[in-house]
Amino acid sequence: MTTSAPVVVSRSTLKRLPLYLHVLEDLQRQGREYASCTMLAGKFDFAPILVRKDLEVTGAKGTAKIGFKVVDLIRDIKEFLGWHNVQDAFLVGAGNLGKALLGYKDFELYGLNIVAVFDADPRKVGTRVFNKEVLPMGRMPGLAKRMHINIGIVTVSADGAQAVVDAMVISGIRAIWNFAPAPLSIPDGIILENARLTQSLAVLSNNLKRTLQSE
Amino acid sequence: MTTSAPVVVSRSTLKRLPLYLHVLEDLQRQGREYASCTMLAGKFDFAPILVRKDLEVTGAKGTAKIGFKVVDLIRDIKEFLGWHNVQDAFLVGAGNLGKALLGYKDFELYGLNIVAVFDADPRKVGTRVFNKEVLPMGRMPGLAKRMHINIGIVTVSADGAQAVVDAMVISGIRAIWNFAPAPLSIPDGIILENARLTQSLAVLSNNLKRTLQSE
DNA sequence: TTATTATCGATAGAAAATTATCGATAAATC
DNA sequence: GATTTATCGATAATTTTCTATCGATAATAA
Structure with missing residues (x-):
């Protein structure tokens, strides 16, 4: 097997890929066999x-006039993102946001399986x-090491976030998905x-402000 | 009052402004009076x-050697985002994500006040x-019009999202914050x-995949 | 007082991301 | 079978975003 060097692509492209994926999975459910860039766009x-440029990075190959084969494209995008x-x-x-994430069934489709939940609050334990x-919380490091966990999700308040992250790093966790505003x-x-939710909200608010101002 | 034309700035800048704001509010709580770009960076x-470039768009003015006055900078950023x-x-x-957002007290600091919750499921009503x-759901349009609601937040599943958005548009809602993956x-x-959570997850997953591959 | 340093604000330059162009190809139409 | 059209893939141009430079200024130190 020829292991090609991992390709580095822009954050923007990386963030658009899941969008295409959602649509493609929808098309697949509808029984569509091919999808073109024009249609996705x-x-x-x-x-x-x-x-077309975005899909290029995944290595997917399309054919003129008909586009990309939906199943192949889904596979290539997932593979590129590491979701296979x-x-x-x-x-x-285990606050509200934590619960919301735990209740989100589709994460498995996106390469993520939350296997355990921790909280520092004895009332929640x-x-x-x-x-x-x-x-x-005390059990987190030991379990993480034993289970070779790579991903940690932080849904605590801003105050506690740094301590949680420090503990995760010590436990051998390699990638941290942080929802705390710190x-x-x-x-x-x-x-x-x-x-960060507030980032998205900022774009919305500013757009709305400009709209309201220009009336 | 001279109403200057609304300034259009890049999405990237817009998304970084709340990050600075979080830090600045923290500094304010700590009693810091001034903050420099170097320190924020x-x-x-x-x-x-x-x-410095990001802050420029807000119209905030700093002074050499000492930086920006924290209170003024917070005010200018909030004003620029429309959060004042x-x-x-x-x-x-009213699912898990909806509940999580409702439980997030800090939205008021970011110019958002969720005044009512709707759901199509009679068991939740x-x-x-x-x-x-x-x-x-049936009461949404009437109330939105009467209360002159500008912002609608969508936390339903992908299936129902388009119908909810259509109803919001008819109800006079101008800006929609969508959490449905559709x-x-x-x-x-x-x-x-x-x-979209999956966008952020895509960046994380791809980074982790590349890290694991290059070992 | 004078020199030094950190920082701002403005302008210019570099890099990255997006968009345009164009030849090639596969399907559809005539 | 020839012509037209939609689309891909590659390369080039453009636009946007980010970074560097430089003079000015305010605080600090000598």
Whole structure:
């Protein structure tokens, strides 16, 4: 097997790929066999050429006039994102957001399987969330090491986030998906991805403000 | 009053502004009076010049050697984002994610006040979520018009999303914050902002895949 | 007082992302 | 079978975003 060097692509492209994937899975359910960049672009008001460039990085090959084979394209995108192999993950913070994520069934389709939940609050420990028992924080490092967990999800408040991240790093976790609204410091080599709702809200608010102003 | 033309700035800048805001509010709580771009940049591993450029769009003025006055900068960013005036919003979809958003107290700091919750499921109607009664979908349009609601939040599943959005548009809602993983079509002039978790997850997964591959 | 340093603000330059162009090809139409 | 059309794939041009440079200024130190 020729292991080609991992391709680095822009964040923007990376964020558009799941959008295409959603649509493609929908098309697959509808029984469509082929999809063109023009058609995909139409769903999002993107330029067709942008979609073609994005798909290029996945290595998918299309044919003129008919486009890409839906099953192949789904496979190539998933493979490129690393979603073909499901990764086990730990979640820390059994608050509302944590519960919402635990209840989101589709994560497995996106390569993510949340296998355990932890919380520092003794009142939450022992309760069950979507059929998973909330475990005490103290057990996290040992279990993470033993189970070779690579992904940690942080859904605690801003205050506690840094401590949780530090514990995760010590436990051998390599990639952290952070939902806490706090800037976190991590050592080199650890992957940190922030999922901040307020960022998206900022774009919305500013657009609305401009619209209302120009009336 | 000289109403200057609304400034259009890049999405990237817009998404970084709330990050600075979080830090600044933290600094304010700590009693810091001034903050420099260099220091803010350090919190996020950004280039100081990038922060300076971002802040420029808000119209905030700093002084050499000391930086920006924290209170003024917070005010200018909030004003620029439209977060100085709190907007009332309706939320549709009282599932787990909907509940999580309802439970997020800080939205008011970010110009958002969720005043009512709706759901199409009769079993959910009448229940209370964070002290708000879940109302039937049928009442949404009338109430939205009467209360002059500008913002609608969609936390239903992908299937139901388009119908909810259509209803919102008819009800006079101008800006839609969508959490459903579906591409939505909206008429011109309506603002649509998608908050998609899978986008953020895609970046994380791809990074992790590349890290694991290169070992 | 004068020199030094950190930082701002403005302008210019570099890099990255997006869009356009064009030949090739496969299907559809005449 | 020839012509037209939609689309791909590759390369080039454009636009946008990010970074560097430089003079000005305010605080600090000598």
